Amino acid sequence: MSTLADLTIHEALDLLDSREISAFELTQAVLSRVAATEDRVHAYLNLDAEGALAQAAKADKERLSGLQAALLGIPIAVKDNISTQGIETTCGSKILKGYIPPFDATAIKHLKDAGAVILGKTNQDEFAMGSSTENSGYGVTHNPWNLDRVPGGSSGGSAAAVSVGEALGALGTDTGGSVRQPAAFCGIVGLRPSYGRISRYGLIAFASSLDQIGPLTRDVEDAALLLSVLAGADPRDSTCRPNPVPTYTEGLDTGIKGLRIGIPTDYLAGQGIQPAVAKALKEALACLEEAGAELVELRLPHTQYGIATYYLIATAEASTNLARFDGVRYGIRIAEEGTLEQMYAQTRGQGLGEEVKRRIMLGTYTLSAGYYDAYYIKAQKVRTLIKQDFDQAFEQVDILVGPTTPTTAFKLGEHITDPLQMYLEDIFTIPPALAGIPCMSVPCGFDAEGLPVGLQFMAPPMEEAQLLKAAYAYEKMTRWNKRRPVLC
Amino acid sequence: MKYEAVIGLEVHAQVHTRTKMYCGCPVIEDTGQLEPNTYVCPVCLALPGALPVVNRRVVELGILTGLALNGTLQPVNVFARKSYFYPDLPKGYQISQYELPLMTNGYLEIETSNGIKKIGITRLHMEEDTAKLYHEAGKTLIDFNRAGIPLLEIVSAPEMHTVEEVKAYAMTLRDVLVTLGLSTGDMEKGQIRFEANISVHPEKSQKLGTRTEVKNLNSFRALAKATDYEIQRQISLLRDGEMVIQQTMGWDEQQGKTYPQRSKEESHDYRYFPDPDIPPVEIPTLWIEEIRNQLPELPLAKKQRFIKTYRLGHYDAQLLVADYVIADFFEETVGRRPNLSPQDIANWITGEIFRLLKERQLTLKESGITPPKLAKLLQLWHTGTINNNVTKVILAEVFNTGIDPEVIVKREGLAQISDAQTLNTLIDGVITAHPQQVTQYLHGKHAVLSWFMGQVMKETQGKANPKEVQNLLRIHLEQRRFS
Ligand SMILES: [Zn+2]
Numbered sequence: 001m002s003t004l005a006d007l008t009i010h011e012a013l014d015l016l017d018s019r020e021i022s023a024f025e026l027t028q029a030v031l032s033r034v035a036a037t038e039d040r041v042h043a044y045l046n047l048d049a050e051g052a053l054a055q056a057a058k059a060d061k062e063r064l065s066g067l068q069a070a071l072l073g074i075p076i077a078v079k080d081n082i083s084t085q086g087i088e089t090t091c092g093s094k095i096l097k098g099y100i101p102p103f104d105a106t107a108i109k110h111l112k113d114a115g116a117v118i119l120g121k122t123n124q125d126e127f128a129m130g131s132s133t134e135n136s137g138y139g140v141t142h143n144p145w146n147l148d149r150v151p152g153g154s155s156g157g158s159a160a161a162v163s164v165g166e167a168l169g170a171l172g173t174d175t176g177g178s179v180r181q182p183a184a185f186c187g188i189v190g191l192r193p194s195y196g197r198i199s200r201y202g203l204i205a206f207a208s209s210l211d212q213i214g215p216l217t218r219d220v221e222d223a224a225l226l227l228s229v230l231a232g233a234d235p236r237d238s239t240c241r242p243n244p245v246p247t248y249t250e251g252l253d254t255g256i257k258g259l260r261i262g263i264p265t266d267y268l269a270g271q272g273i274q275p276a277v278a279k280a281l282k283e284a285l286a287c288l289e290e291a292g293a294e295l296v297e298l299r300l301p302h303t304q305y306g307i308a309t310y311y312l313i314a315t316a317e318a319s320t321n322l323a324r325f326d327g328v329r330y331g332i333r334i335a336e337e338g339t340l341e342q343m344y345a346q347t348r349g350q351g352l353g354e355e356v357k358r359r360i361m362l363g364t365y366t367l368s369a370g371y372y373d374a375y376y377i378k379a380q381k382v383r384t385l386i387k388q389d390f391d392q393a394f395e396q397v398d399i400l401v402g403p404t405t406p407t408t409a410f411k412l413g414e415h416i417t418d419p420l421q422m423y424l425e426d427i428f429t430i431p432p433a434l435a436g437i438p439c440m441s442v443p444c445g446f447d448a449e450g451l452p453v454g455l456q457f458m459a460p461p462m463e464e465a466q467l468l469k470a471a472y473a474y475e476k477m478t479r480w481n482k483r484r485p486v487l488c
Numbered sequence: 489m490k491y492e493a494v495i496g497l498e499v500h501a502q503v504h505t506r507t508k509m510y511c512g513c514p515v516i517e518d519t520g521q522l523e524p525n526t527y528v529c530p531v532c533l534a535l536p537g538a539l540p541v542v543n544r545r546v547v548e549l550g551i552l553t554g555l556a557l558n559g560t561l562q563p564v565n566v567f568a569r570k571s572y573f574y575p576d577l578p579k580g581y582q583i584s585q586y587e588l589p590l591m592t593n594g595y596l597e598i599e600t601s602n603g604i605k606k607i608g609i610t611r612l613h614m615e616e617d618t619a620k621l622y623h624e625a626g627k628t629l630i631d632f633n634r635a636g637i638p639l640l641e642i643v644s645a646p647e648m649h650t651v652e653e654v655k656a657y658a659m660t661l662r663d664v665l666v667t668l669g670l671s672t673g674d675m676e677k678g679q680i681r682f683e684a685n686i687s688v689h690p691e692k693s694q695k696l697g698t699r700t701e702v703k704n705l706n707s708f709r710a711l712a713k714a715t716d717y718e719i720q721r722q723i724s725l726l727r728d729g730e731m732v733i734q735q736t737m738g739w740d741e742q743q744g745k746t747y748p749q750r751s752k753e754e755s756h757d758y759r760y761f762p763d764p765d766i767p768p769v770e771i772p773t774l775w776i777e778e779i780r781n782q783l784p785e786l787p788l789a790k791k792q793r794f795i796k797t798y799r800l801g802h803y804d805a806q807l808l809v810a811d812y813v814i815a816d817f818f819e820e821t822v823g824r825r826p827n828l829s830p831q832d833i834a835n836w837i838t839g840e841i842f843r844l845l846k847e848r849q850l851t852l853k854e855s856g857i858t859p860p861k862l863a864k865l866l867q868l869w870h871t872g873t874i875n876n877n878v879t880k881v882i883l884a885e886v887f888n889t890g891i892d893p894e895v896i897v898k899r900e901g902l903a904q905i906s907d908a909q910t911l912n913t914l915i916d917g918v919i920t921a922h923p924q925q926v927t928q929y930l931h932g933k934h935a936v937l938s939w940f941m942g943q944v945m946k947e948t949q950g951k952a953n954p955k956e957v958q959n960l961l962r963i964h965l966e967q968r969r970f971s
Contacts, residue, residue, distance in 0.1 A: 083537045103530050105537060202537040209764035237539050238766055317764055320569050323580020324534045344573055367759035
């Protein structure tokens with residue numbers, strides 16, 4: 001049954017502003033949906049129902065007193081790797097069990113300043129390492145379109161919540177595809193902004209040179225709305241860019257007539273693309289052409305090295321980023337007996353999951369004396385080549401379009417014993433992440449089993465406005481995003 | 489066989505900026521005095537999600553030091569993660585510099601008994617201090633107040649050969665850092681720490697010996713003693729036909745011995761790589777030139793100038809230039825043009841004022857003495873208005889209270905009695921009262937003269953001009969010979 005919980009953010013804001021609904025009712029509707037579906041989906045690790053209702057009541061009062069704020073009274077879910085003051089933040093890991101941050105991430109501060117209602121923290125692959133949310137230390141999340149399927153990952157909890165109406169929008173994080181891939185699998189919109197567009201302060205790092213916070217929403221306009229709130233310089237994050245933040249919701253509907261859209265042929269041939277995905281892509285391209293865009297086939301020749309490059313750089317950074325989880329200052333400490341080394345070994349051995357330990361070892365190896373040049377330095381060189389691929393492509397075209405993932409949502413447990421197969425899921429999402437360019441996934445159809453397919457848009461650095469405009473035009477023509485899952 | 493030692497020094501100096509290296513927490517000079525874990529934040533505690541931001545002032549002071557050490561400055565500075573696990577290192581890595589340090593190829597001139605010598609400085613880089621561990625009753629407590637305090641690491645080339653050179657290098661470098669205003673140079677508070685790389689080889693051989701690294705030397709004394717001990721230890725090993733093992737050594741202050749900490753096989757692989765949280769810090773030439781204009785005169789140059797311009801002795805000049813506050817104080821006092829020589833002023837500063845500073849545990853700026861006041865006081869002393877002892881008493885009062893010396897002299901009636909008529913009457917009285925001592929004097933026992941001096945001083949509460957009294961006493965006594 002469709003309720004207030006199925007509204008987009010901008011629809012809800014219209015109703016709130018015209019006093020047809022209250023923020024309290026809206027949050028209640030979302031909490032009712034959580035009550036109805038959460039036992040099957042398991043999107044949340046930590047739901048703060050009481051806090052959310054209090055924030056909603058406060059938002060209603062503020063609206064009555066004439067306060068205007070971009071997200072006043074909108075219930076939003078937050079991925080568990082983003083620090084929330086006073087709310088347990090575990091990053092999906094047992095090692096952080098019980099850790100309550102004494103500060104808000106800058107992105108959370110922006111949300112709160114805009115009047116958003118924070119619902120709670122969503123499930124994820126531990127430390128954002130995974131593409132299925134099966135690597136969580138606290139159980140798996142199920143895809144609302146088919147409960148036997150994964151929701152994607154690592155922001156699987158956020159994507160499932162938005163898809164099923166357990167939140168109007170959510171924050172995820174994307175290191176190599178962790179916003180776009182679950183958005184594609186769950187039939188919603190997922191935006192990864194340019195590297196440095198949204199502050200990383202308070203985001204628990206996986207791979208610092210790749211991590212970006214991004215919104216998961218039910219349509220492109222909502223993504224634009226959230227990005228306008230979240231983006232901007234932050235003196236606490238030296239990698240955050242000072243570029244001014246436009247109101248991304250303005251000028252969305254100016255159309256794409258004459259827009260030059262590049263189709264990277266490397267994203268099509270021999271990459272294990274399912275026929276349903278290929279078909280959806282073909283239809284999408286026809287649609288864009290019909291809207292007046294000019295399609296140009298081109299090459300991104302270093303695409304094939306993306307995954308290898310990514311797994312060297314990301315794991316190298318992660319191996320040091322995760323060194324702080326040592327049982328000394330926060331989270332769990334397992335020190336049954338013995339020396340300091342044993343305390344480290346027990347705490348990290350038992351507190352961290354298999355995939356996390358695998359990546360820490362990979363990264364440690366990559367940075368080791370004697371291997372550093374062959375692996376880390378070489379990977380950095382290839383990263384530069386991949387960036388140049390995109391630079392050259394954007395000399396010819398305004399936007400690039402391709403599939404978000406080679407397949408639709410796979411079965412729970414299908415890839416769990418084969419990490420390499422799992423890594424291949426990120427083949428199209430990784431290169432733009434390495435290049436630091438803005439990119440997003442938009443629903444573009446369904447396969448024979450009714451599983452959603454995602455279309456990926458990519459734009460030059462800091463050209464989010466351009467990116468959103470193209471995605472918006474496509475969405476308006478197809479309305480794939482209007483379909484919602486029915487749990488059964 | 490004679491052996492030669494080859495020594496290089498690594499120096500870690502805390503930089504006293506307003507805030508820490510990568511966060512906004514205040515830098516407190518002596519964190520040992522604080523309530524533990526009160527000057528901390530998410531960044532220096534390495535809470536999940538916290539990010540470092542480079543303190544530009546440290547870069548500035550690093551450039552200043554690089555210029556003072558005559559080195560080549562790196563136009564693009566890269567910060568690197570140095571990884572190892574230890575509870576005093578909250579992130580599990582230290583943010584330091586590796587491949588592209590702030591400065592390379594510098595040198596420091598030191599003064600030894602063989603004259604001036606240049607010691608090469610391989611590199612200077614910025615990094616952060618660790619937390620402090622306290623081991624109590626089987627438990628370890630951690631204080632993070634010190635974590636994240638900026639450090640400069642300065643690495644010399646292995647170009648020193650004697651303990652004397654090592655000491656001269658360490659002290660000269662300390663004086664430079666104090667002069668540049670980035671350290672108070674207080675060794676007891678751990679603000680400057682040393683590590684010595686030491687090897688020995690037969691004097692005739694060109695081939696260097698196996699080196700050891702002696703860590704955690706926190707005073708000049710420990711540095712000198714440990715270096716000396718380690719050189720002797722290695723020489724006796726070689727004399728006995730044994731090998732020196734490449735390893736890290738500790739220094740046991742109580743026993744006066746170095747001891748092995750870990751060998752090369754156990755040494756860390758720090759897995760350095762550029763910190764992705766910190767974009768490279770560019771240092772444009774314009775910035776360097778701006779900083780170059782702030783470069784003060786360095787101690788050794790100042791010392792040479794003091795010797796030449798003020799005709800000071802080496803020793804006094806050295807004492808004055810060790811701290812630029814003292815050196816400036818000296819020069820300002822001289823600039824007041826009192827009628828006495830700079831050497832006299834230097835003597836008063838390095839003698840009585842240094843004694844007072846040590847006794848009261850104050851810095852010059854915390855005391856009441858200023859160059860104009862010292863100049864005035866010494867002027868009174870030089871003209872004989874007050875004598876030595878009275879000068880010391882007044883100096884102490886000025887030091888304590890800051891009251892003008894002339895005011896004290898007037899208030900206490902401390903002006904020296906030099907007036908001949910007053911003194912003649914006084915001396916006549918004393919001599920008449922002690923005929924026995926007069927007889928002794930006249931029989932050749934001239935030591936009695938100083939006894940009479942004492943009597944006169946007693947009568948005048950020490951205010952009589954001693955030179956004058958001595959003259960007059962002799963005249964008066966000799967007169968008795970004929971009466
Ligand atoms: Zn701090």
